[in-house]
Amino acid sequence: MAEKTIRIGTRDSELALWQAHTVQKKLNDLGYKTEIVAVKSQGDIILDKPLYELGITGIFTKTLDIAMINGDVDIAVHSMKDVPTALPIGIVQAAVLERANTLDILVHKGNLDFLEANGTIATGSLRRQAQWLNKYPNHNVVDLRGNVNTRMQKLQESDWNGAVFAAAGLERINLKPSDYIDLDWMIPAPAQGAMLVVAMANDEYTLDAVSQLNDIETEVCTYIERQFLRTLEGGCTAPIGALAKYNEDEDTIHFDGVLFSLDGKQKIEINKVVDISEWKKLGFHSAKEILDNGGAELMANIKATLKK
The missing domain is CATH 3.40.190.10 (Periplasmic binding protein-like II)
Structure with missing residues (x-):
């Protein structure tokens, strides 16, 4: 395939543009051609219903998802904590960049x-x-x-x-x-401080290019945190914090996860240190422990309150 220009979709806020330019520079340094495409906000686009009948919520990511599915851009750059844990069909995680400050x-x-x-x-x-x-x-x-x-x-x-x-x-x-x-006592949002690049699943050229930006340690830690979130949440927003850290000396993962009631009065937390070999299911098992420890009831209360 002839070398193509990778079109980077972004919203037009200062932070979104900073993130897009950061990815652009990294791809340019690897010898790829790129251009930045600022995508109009959701109000300017009629959303085709079928794409979002999947119950996907990401208000910040929807516009860019549709631009990608329509073929207007090749990749989108997001603050990973804003991205729903289920991506739309046809869109995949292409790279997670090295994490910044999580606080x-x-x-x-x-x-x-x-x-x-x-x-x-x-x-x-x-x-x-x-x-x-x-x-x-x-x-x-x-x-x-x-x-x-x-x-x-x-x-x-x-x-x-x-x-x-x-x-x-x-x-x-x-x-x-x-x-x-x-606020070092506050457990951050799952994937806070990490940037995510998404691309179309069938776009091999772009996936190959962007995969070179992936930071494996950040990918593993954010995977654990987002798995924890997804297992607890079941499609409902709730006061959930999660932070996984890799300890190189001991080859272990340290995980802190927490679920609160909306008023902050109830708190169910979990802290675990496991061998790196156990990372794949760490988020899932930690969330299950919280659910079994009163979390299921708490999540039901949160869902009922937020529906009112």
Whole structure:
């Protein structure tokens, strides 16, 4: 086959463009021709029903999936934590890039006295909300949505004490302010800090090119975390955190997984260290333990509450 130009689909937010340009540079360094295609947002596209009758939810990824299926772009680059655990038929995981910072951070305004008293914290994430309320039950948590730039601006214009962000997103576009603290007690979202490249399953040229960007350690760890999420979730969003880390010296995987109630009052967690040979089912077995330990009932309550 003649060498083709790999078209990289992206949304037009600053972070999405940064991610697309990062992948572009890596592919160019390997000698591939590329171009970046900014894809219009979902509102500009009529969604064909059959593609999404699979119950696929990814609001951030849908537009790019359709652009790929329609043949307008060859690959899409995503923050992996935003990608549903089930990809649409015909689309496959082509590479997971080496992971960046996995931490959540609190961007705050002024001093931190409010941590000991009453505070108002903003986040649009059920996981961050539940963990914050678990640690600071007398705080008020308000909803915050939009891309990172929008959320930073909303924080500055508000009377909130702070807002929770993924460190990686702010670091990538140099938005991380000096007024922040690492929330090392907060278990991150599954695959936080990792970037995922997806391609069409039948596009051998592109899959061969992109596979060279894959970081095997990140791929294994995010696989475990997303398997944990998928086993717990069953298609429902819930306050779930997961982090797998590879220990090179001992050739082991350290896994932390947690499920919270929406109000943060209930917490079911699991911590495991296993030999690397057991990685394939680690997420599944960890989730099953949580489900057997009260998690099934908790997930049913969460689903019922969110449906209201």
